[in-house]
């Protein structure tokens with residue numbers, strides 16, 4: 001599985017830690033920036049990372065900003081993206097099993113390094129359960145396509 005990574009300055013340090021961690025485990029990553037702690041705007045990097053999924057360059061993506069909020073909101077504006085902001089392993093697992101989240105967001109100023117890496121591992125290794133959850137996820141797509149007015 002190839003994973004796209006993106007962050008703003010608030011998430012840069014954690015993004016680099018996640019990148020090294022995934023590469024060490026033999027998981028290929030595509031780094032969508034940012035590339036330093038210099039101040040940047042999170043929507044640009046949420047979008048770039050989401051685009052890598054939608055364009056089929058990567059199967060999934062992980063984004064980090066200070067809280068994870070701005071960058072997850074930005075990624076979720078891209079059609080087809082289901083980005084889950086997680087601060088615990090249970091939510092990370094559920095976001096895959098029930099919501100088929102194709103992106104994970106973390107708060108670099110909120111979640112500590114070790115917990116963040118556990119969340120990443122759980123999220124990367126959990127599969128979507130399908131079944132009744134598929135029906136619900138399809139309804140999210142319906143909302144996106146304006147079919148539920």
Ligand code: RB5
Pocket residue numbers: 008009010011042065066067068069070071
């Ligand atoms: C940047 O200071 C900060 O606002 C950003 O990283 C993020 O937390 C926004 O949601």
